[in-house]
Amino acid sequence: MSFYFAQFLTGLASASSLFLVASGLSIIFGVTRVVNFAHGSFYMLGAFIAYSLVTSLPPGPFWFWGGVILAALTVGVVGVIMEILVLRRIYQAPELFQLVATFGVVLLLKDVALWTWGPEDKLGPRAPGFDGAIDIFGSRVPEYDLVVIVVGFVVLAGLWLLFSRTRWGALVRAATEDREMLGALGINQALLFTGVFFLGSVLAGLGGAMQLPRASVSHHMDLAIIATVFVVVVVGGMGSIVGAFLASVIISELNAFGILIFPQITLVLMFLVMAVVLVIRPWGILGRPEDETAGEEYEHQSLSWLPSRAARLAMAGVVGVLLLLPFVVQEFYLVLMTEVFILALFAASLHFIMGNGGMISFGHAAYFGLGAYGGATLLLYGDTPMLLAIALAPFVAALGAAVFGWFCVRLSGVYMAMLSLAFAQIVWSIVFQSSGITGGEDGLVGVWPAEWASERQVFYYLTLAVTLGGILALWRMLFSPFGYSLRAGRDSPRRVEAIGIGFRTHKWLAFVIAGTFAGLAGGLYGFAKGIVTPTTLDIPRSIDALMMVLLGGVQTLVGPLVGAFAFVVLEDRLLAFQYWRAIFGLIIIGICIAMPEGIVGSTRSFLTRRGLVSSGR
Amino acid sequence: MSELTVSRLSKSFGGVRALNDVSFRLEPGELLAMIGPNGAGKSTCFNCINGQLRPDHGSVQFVGRDLVGLAPRAIWRLGVGRTFQITATFGSMTVAENVQMALISHHRRSRALWPLATRLYRDEALGLLESVSMRDQAERRCNVLAYGDLKRVELAVALAHDPRLLLMDEPTAGMAPKERIELMGLTAQIVGDKNIAVLFTEHDMDVVFANASRIIVLNRGEIVAEGTPAAVRANPLVQEVYLGAGSTYKPEARPAHA
Numbered sequence: 115m116s117f118y119f120a121q122f123l124t125g126l127a128s129a130s131s132l133f134l135v136a137s138g139l140s141i142i143f144g145v146t147r148v149v150n151f152a153h154g155s156f157y158m159l160g161a162f163i164a165y166s167l168v169t170s171l172p173p174g175p176f177w178f179w180g181g182v183i184l185a186a187l188t189v190g191v192v193g194v195i196m197e198i199l200v201l202r203r204i205y206q207a208p209e210l211f212q213l214v215a216t217f218g219v220v221l222l223l224k225d226v227a228l229w230t231w232g233p234e235d236k237l238g239p240r241a242p243g244f245d246g247a248i249d250i251f252g253s254r255v256p257e258y259d260l261v262v263i264v265v266g267f268v269v270l271a272g273l274w275l276l277f278s279r280t281r282w283g284a285l286v287r288a289a290t291e292d293r294e295m296l297g298a299l300g301i302n303q304a305l306l307f308t309g310v311f312f313l314g315s316v317l318a319g320l321g322g323a324m325q326l327p328r329a330s331v332s333h334h335m336d337l338a339i340i341a342t343v344f345v346v347v348v349v350g351g352m353g354s355i356v357g358a359f360l361a362s363v364i365i366s367e368l369n370a371f372g373i374l375i376f377p378q379i380t381l382v383l384m385f386l387v388m389a390v391v392l393v394i395r396p397w398g399i400l401g402r403p404e405d406e407t408a409g410e411e412y413e414h415q416s417l418s419w420l421p422s423r424a425a426r427l428a429m430a431g432v433v434g435v436l437l438l439l440p441f442v443v444q445e446f447y448l449v450l451m452t453e454v455f456i457l458a459l460f461a462a463s464l465h466f467i468m469g470n471g472g473m474i475s476f477g478h479a480a481y482f483g484l485g486a487y488g489g490a491t492l493l494l495y496g497d498t499p500m501l502l503a504i505a506l507a508p509f510v511a512a513l514g515a516a517v518f519g520w521f522c523v524r525l526s527g528v529y530m531a532m533l534s535l536a537f538a539q540i541v542w543s544i545v546f547q548s549s550g551i552t553g554g555e556d557g558l559v560g561v562w563p564a565e566w567a568s569e570r571q572v573f574y575y576l577t578l579a580v581t582l583g584g585i586l587a588l589w590r591m592l593f594s595p596f597g598y599s600l601r602a603g604r605d606s607p608r609r610v611e612a613i614g615i616g617f618r619t620h621k622w623l624a625f626v627i628a629g630t631f632a633g634l635a636g637g638l639y640g641f642a643k644g645i646v647t648p649t650t651l652d653i654p655r656s657i658d659a660l661m662m663v664l665l666g667g668v669q670t671l672v673g674p675l676v677g678a679f680a681f682v683v684l685e686d687r688l689l690a691f692q693y694w695r696a697i698f699g700l701i702i703i704g705i706c707i708a709m710p711e712g713i714v715g716s717t718r719s720f721l722t723r724r725g726l727v728s729s730g731r
Numbered sequence: 732m733s734e735l736t737v738s739r740l741s742k743s744f745g746g747v748r749a750l751n752d753v754s755f756r757l758e759p760g761e762l763l764a765m766i767g768p769n770g771a772g773k774s775t776c777f778n779c780i781n782g783q784l785r786p787d788h789g790s791v792q793f794v795g796r797d798l799v800g801l802a803p804r805a806i807w808r809l810g811v812g813r814t815f816q817i818t819a820t821f822g823s824m825t826v827a828e829n830v831q832m833a834l835i836s837h838h839r840r841s842r843a844l845w846p847l848a849t850r851l852y853r854d855e856a857l858g859l860l861e862s863v864s865m866r867d868q869a870e871r872r873c874n875v876l877a878y879g880d881l882k883r884v885e886l887a888v889a890l891a892h893d894p895r896l897l898l899m900d901e902p903t904a905g906m907a908p909k910e911r912i913e914l915m916g917l918t919a920q921i922v923g924d925k926n927i928a929v930l931f932t933e934h935d936m937d938v939v940f941a942n943a944s945r946i947i948v949l950n951r952g953e954i955v956a957e958g959t960p961a962a963v964r965a966n967p968l969v970q971e972v973y974l975g976a977g978s979t980y981k982p983e984a985r986p987a988h989a
Contacts, residue, residue, distance in 0.1 A: 420849070590844075590845065591844050593847050593848060593849070594843055594844045594845055594846060594847070594848060595835045595840050595841050595842070595843045595846065595848045595851065596841065596842050596843060596844050597848070598824070598828070598832060598835070598848035599832070599835070599836070599841040599842075601821070601823060601824070602821045602824070602832050604823075605820075605821040605822050605823055605824070606819045606820060606821055606822070608815065608819045609815075609819035609820060609821065609888075610821075610832075611803050611804055612803060612807060612813055612815075612819070613807060613832060613833040613836045613837075613888065613891070613892075614804050614807040614808050614836045614837070614892070615804070615832075615836045615841045616804055620841070620842070623842070
């Protein structure tokens with residue numbers, strides 16, 4: 115019995131530290147409607163800064179806690195800088211751009227941390243005065259865990275007082291409820307937004323700094339926590355502090371006890387909790403439904419997508435050049451172009467639901483990776499011929515997309531983005547942990563093409579044929595009644611139901627189709643690389659797909675293809691630099707601020723302004 | 732048999748009785764206007780019929796079928812068209828494509844993956860647009876149209892599946908007075924030709940009295956009057972509902988007595 119109580123306390127301590135981070139994200143979202151991807155980076159930064167401060171300040175409790183608080187405040191300032199320099203410029207843009215821009219900050223901060231603290235993990239000192247364990251009903255519980263629990267409750271109470279007893283708190287609650295009304299009442303929103311970012315970032319920094327005596331500080335903390343935090347706020351209800359607290363406790367306790375039964379089950383448990391909550395309460399335990407008409411503010415961009423005769427000829431010309439390429443260029447460029455084709459299909463599959471259906475998936479790599487692993491396992495364990503393995507890979511991905519998509523399409527906008535990311539992270543963890551089958555971190559090696567396709571040129575043509583077929587099939591579907599129904603639902607969910615079309619079912623089918631084609635791309639990718647590792651389905655890979663679509667332009671047809679090309683070339687050039695992530699992060703931020711229509715979209719707008727091409731309809 | 736038979740419909744929100752025992756019938760080819768002051772229960776009644784809300788009591792019979800509990804989608808399939816108070820069209824599509832979407836859904840082909848959507852049922856769509864005088868704007872995108880034109884597109888969309896009943900929630904809201912009369916005149920003509928029953932709510936009394944074949948007056952969730960436009964206009968109770976009982980402004984209204 116006492117053992118279970120100790121385990122309960124351990125769970126509560128984890129819940130408490132998770133709550134610190136999640137509440138910050140929730141507060142920021144509630145007021146600004148920005149899902150701050152960099153929130154996990156702030157958490158990591160808090161831990162690193164606290165490490166530096168605590169190890170360089172004199173020993174003793176005063177300086178230890180002083181260091182922790184100072185670290186949290188410093189992170190708060192970083193949050194404010196990000197808000198002022200980046201987000202202020204794009205509050206009016208679609209929510210997707212804010213998400214992606216903050217991911218640029220993630221990459222930037224990753225390299226800043228690498229540059230400042232070096233690549234090694236840092237082990238901080240224990241908290242002075244709380245470095246032992248105490249006896250509770252015969253079980254030993256670390257004293258520091260109790261401190262963390264107390265801090266969690268203090269922060270919960272503090273936030274409650276702040277929001278219910280102060281004028282500023284009332285303003286925050288009012289903004290969460292109705293931003294426009296608050297603006298109409300003459301409240302300075304810029305100041306409120308900056309203040310909220312400060313508070314939220316301080317909480318993330320505090321969460322990170324508090325971890326110092328519990329675990330080593332690593333460069334993986336940022337993305338590891340953000341997925342869990344997304345689950346917490348989706349389950350708890352976006353913008354609800356108490357909801358975040360409840361969800362933190364539920365998830366952490368399930369982890370604490372689940373791990374006793376079967377370590378791998380914790381992920382499944384997290385999935386089950388999320389599934390149950392979202393089926394019963396799609397907006398989270400204490401969340402409230404989004405305004406039903408909110409989606410209709412979507413700015414309808416021109417979709418004169420159907421390529422003109424000239425455009426079709428140009429495309430045929432490009433394909434002709436690609437066919438001749440192996441006779442002209444070196445093998446290195448063929449390898450590069452093979453990757454471009456595969457990623458172009460991957461991007462086009464995301465574009466299918468994103469540009470046309472308005473569904474933002476932040477976890478599209480899950481289906482790419484499922485295809486890659488599906489094809490590789492079939493080859494390595496089932497001795498399946500290469501072509502059959504590539505043909506079956508999409509079905510593995512489709513299965514995953516059917517299950518996860520069923521939940522995802524119940525939500526919309528950023529909620530869906532966060533949920534899709536959480537699912538992708540669960541798939542990643544399962545693959546990462548099942549080292550017996552998937553090879554764990556090292557992945558599956560020896561995924562080589564069949565004898566007849568082992569020549570680079572042959573594999574190039576094979577990839578070109580398959581990806582071209584896939585892209586053309588996706589395009590055709592965009593203009594089919596199904597693709598149109600999807601777009602209709604994006605334009606007006608109200609109207610599409612009123613003409614008898616079940617939008618949710620259509621969204622689900624689209625999600626499965628997109629997953630299937632991503633799986634096809636993934637299947638090819640394994641054979642192109644000869645190896646399949648967990649990076650084929652991690653968060654950065656999902657963001658790659660988003661980047662390609664955004665880089666090319668969401669509201670264009672060839673955007674994803676141009677984006678994939680630009681992306682591969684850019685990556686190839688940047689990898690030469692030690693701090694390529696930072697450069698890439700800055701490019702992402704720059705694109706979000708300066709070229710929200712992407713390469714193709716911006717070019718088209720430019721030409722239209724100059725009167726060089728007609729504006730379509 | 733009546734097209735629509737609403738009997739003893741009741742709906743409460745918390746402690747507020749938004750609808751109390753409302754019953755009425757609608758015959759084919761009839762334009763029935765539902766009027767009443769704000770908060771009278773018009774929208775609640777509407778939403779109980781179109782499936783958006785589930786009534787607490789009562790039934791809604793549409794050509795012999797009970798609509799209560801059916802999804803808006805299913806009700807549409809049975810032959811009930813609707814237009815919205817605030818227009819809802821597909822802004823990224825052309826006017827013709829908006830109507831084509833309704834036709835595609837009507838023919839149950841919204842999941843077809845191969846044909847080109849813009850080529851399906853195009854002639855039918857253009858025909859419908861002709862009937863609402865929007866044929867010449869068929870190739871324009873909906874998000875550049877004037878509001879009055881959007882209303883016409885909505886009407887064409889609502890007629891796409893040959894409905895037997897049309898539900899129009901404040902069809903002329905947000906329009907200029909002249910456009911209002913025109914739109915309702917057009918509606919009256921079309922439904923007359925096709926013998927469609929129409930239930931509409933409306934705030935503009937000119938529109939109501941010019942086009943309705945019958946009027947029901949709601950107040951505080953109950954029907955307080957029902958009849959021809961002339962009868963309703965003469966009804967003292969209706970005048971009281973619309974102009975107030977007279978007690979509030981009595982001293983000012985009747986200074987002669989002082």
